[in-house]
Amino acid sequence: MATRKITFREAINEAMRLEMRRDPTVILFGEDVAGGATLPHMEGENKEAWGGVLAVTQGLAPEFGRNRVLDTPISESAFIGAAVGAASTGLRPIAELMFVDFLGVCFDQIFNQGAKLRYMFGGKAQVPMVIRSMIGAGLRAAAQHSGCLYSIFAHIPGLKTVVPSTPYDAKGLLSSAIRDNDPVMFFEHKLLYDMEGEVPEDNYTIPLGVADVKREGDNTTIVTLGRMVHLSLEAAEKLAGDGIDVEVVDLRSISPIDEDAILKSVKKTHSLVVVDEDNPRCSLATDVVALVASEAFDYLDAPCKMITAPHTPVPFSPALEDVYIPSVDTIVSTVKSLRE
Amino acid sequence: MSLTSEKMIDVYETMVKIRMFEDKVAELFAEGKVPGFVHLYAGEEAIAAGVCIHLTERDYITSTHRGHGHCIAKGVNINSMMAEVYGKANGACKGKGGSMHIADVEKGMLGANGIVGAGGPLACGPGLMAKTLGTDQVTVCFFGDGAAEQGTMHEAMNLACCWTLPLVFVCENNGYAESTPCSYHCAAKNISDRAVAYDMPGVTVDGTDLFAIYETAEEAIDRARRGEGPSLIECRGFRYYGHFEGDAILYMTEEEKEHNRARDPIDNFKKRGLERRLLSEAQIAEVDTRVAAIIKEAVEFAEESAWPDSEEVFTDVYVNYP
Incomplete structure (x- = not known):
């Protein structure tokens, strides 16, 4: 094609x-x-x-x-x-x-x-x-x-x-x-x-409910979606410079959600960071962490981490909105913190 | 076209089916045999019967929480309706919908609806389908006087008129939104006056007069079928039962209830049908006997039907969910 x-x-x-x-x-x-x-x-x-x-x-x-x-x-x-x-x-x-x-x-x-x-x-x-x-x-x-x-x-x-x-x-x-x-x-x-x-150019389909591993790695699993995939990949590049090899799992669909892909990756990397631009209460991030806690707890070497927007509406001022959106730096420091 | 003798029998049978069905459900509810909420249509029979007789199986209707009458008039199987009201596996919706969501898409009945005013937007859908695919199907949106005050009805009427959809909006003004009288909740003199705002025909008719409803609906449905767009018909009537079963109807006076009984749509229809020699006593008796048997059989069918299998909780959420 x-x-x-x-x-x-x-x-x-x-x-x-x-x-x-x-x-x-x-x-x-x-x-x-x-x-x-x-x-x-x-x-x-x-x-x-x-x-x-x-x-x-x-x-x-x-x-x-x-x-x-x-x-x-x-x-x-x-x-x-x-x-x-x-x-x-x-x-x-x-x-x-x-x-x-x-x-x-x-x-x-x-x-x-x-x-x-x-x-x-x-x-x-x-x-x-x-x-x-x-x-x-x-x-x-x-x-x-x-x-x-x-x-x-x-x-x-x-x-x-x-x-x-x-x-x-x-x-x-x-x-x-x-x-x-x-x-x-x-x-x-x-x-x-x-x-x-x-x-x-041609027509093709991608099945709903199938995640895509956007970057393979052995150290930590980042489960993410949407624009946060790109911030996560950027963070992964920086972390690679420090010798930390993260895997980035792009969910693509959150209902249905590809539980197998999440669990498979976490069982390989032994730690999880969810990067989600949505607000944190009763959210995708909590859902993914709950899944891993229930189904892959024994594989974890560190607590699961969530990087999300804060529990606030989106502010207008550039100075505030930039704080609201999860950042590459936060992803990098969070992944590093799992090793401390 | 005036009511032929054959159609007279048809509409009479529809009205009697609705009345007997609703009276029976009221009785079963009082006996504790019917779970949940039921909202009964008795008193409003002339509206569903007088409108739906102009529709074919390929036409669509959207309905309300008071939807049994619409189902019957649109040809939904009575046994499956009764079984649905009971919550049985043989019900029209396999027992998953109940009284408030009885539906039969194959018969063009897009569901009773537990959300007041939700049917307006939904009705624009089959209207748009018919227009897009170039069919001559018409959709009728039944809604109550309470729903008339929902923004959704304004949006739907405006959209239907902007898109010249083949729709008829039929407002069943039974005088009360739950217990709140129309005179209180409606700022307009007539709900049909609102048609002016959308540049569509709007008319108020006596909701107990089958002949008037029949003629008015015929004109509106023909107009829609010709592709000339929506109309609004307000039918002023009453309901015999409360908002739901268990409602003691304390908001109506005894005089009002007496006044309602004197304008019973079925009695009036019989009287005028006999006067005009469009119906005979023998025909009336035959229909009454036959329908009583149909309702009796429906109750037996419902009671003998099995409860849904517990696995049914989990099915029919999606067509496909990996």
Whole structure:
């Protein structure tokens, strides 16, 4: 398969484009996903308009038309509910819900409707839909546009929750999510959109619930996901200079979660650090530590450590937000502390 | 099109099925045979029957916590409904949903719903499906006067109109949101007046008058099927039972209850059907006898059905979860 370098943003766009070409029941809607594209006065350079606030869906409306790429009113409950209803009656909707923080306004449609419908109906329905949403701090976007919050969705039975870290993974995981017959929350870290990586031109899928070892090592296991994968890899390089060889396990999906991959790595390295940009209470980080404590306690040479955002909203000021986000230095010092 | 003799029997049978089903469930609940919460539809039969007679199996409805009537009118199997209310393995949802979540997607019934106002957004889904795939399917969203005050209903009506979806919003205004009267919780004179805000037709009809509902619903459903977009119908009626079983209905006066009994939708329908010679006493008696047997059989079916296997707790959460 021919590959070339494209951005995380382009990889996501390409997954949607290829899945929409492949399956006429795949449709996309959300606030500004067409963003003026295809309007009669939009010509030349303006033809593609917004394509979402960060241009992830650019070019899809011109290709597929406004019947399959629909702007919505700022009515998250209505269009997320419409996605649930459409999914249970024959479409495969992708609903783009700008920022994860906004999911608060339509949570009922996600966790009481989309997530529970199949179970409540005794398995006689399915809800093949994807909700795509941006996560993550670092854009100085303040408390209502910067959260991660994915742990909340992983907590809910009936939902799947995916957090990709690279362009390659983003494309393959999104293709899987669109083809999946359950509702999938697909979270895109906004600081990753411009990251480039090798991505095959053709369509491919990466199964949900399979972690990827992004760096092999023997000393300590770092379990992480999303943007934190890259900070962890950077930390791993620094630690390698000090003779500490860490393994970086990228979860990619947190529900389902690849427990085997976590345990296999910890049994090899005998220590665990979880690096998670989400808030710490009842979170992915605590979940992974609980798993290792229950299933691999005898293999541990040191206490499990969690590096997470603090238990606070995301602050605005650059001086504060930089403190909020887990840092490479913290990862390095934490891993080193396990050896003291 | 006016009600043909054949359709007269159909709607009458639907109404009687709903009434007998609900009266029976009330009785079973009082006997302690039915677990959980039940919200009964008796008194509102003309609405579900008068609307759903215009729908085919391929059309969809979304429902409310008071959903038994919608299920029956949309053709959900009565035995499977009763078994579901009991929580049995043979239930419409294998006993996993219960009264508040009875559904049959194959019959176009997208579920009773425990969340007030949740059906509006959901109804936009099959509407969008029909529009995207170019089918002529129509979706009816039943909601109560209480749900009318949820933001979700505003969002859904606006979205449905923005997208010109083939929808009909049917507000079943039974006068009370739980115990709170509509005159208190609704700032508008008529819930149907809100249609103006979305530039769609809105009309209030007598929710006990099957003939009026039949005609109004027919116009709205035909309009939706023609691709001309949504309508809002407010049906003003009442419910005989409380918000849920166990509610002593202290918020209604005896006069009000008496007034309601005098406008019973089934009695009125029979009276006018007989007057217009669209129904005969013999036909009425035949339906009553037949439906009584159907309900009796449904109870036997439910009681004889097995409880779900304990393993069922763990299934049907996902289609596939590695």
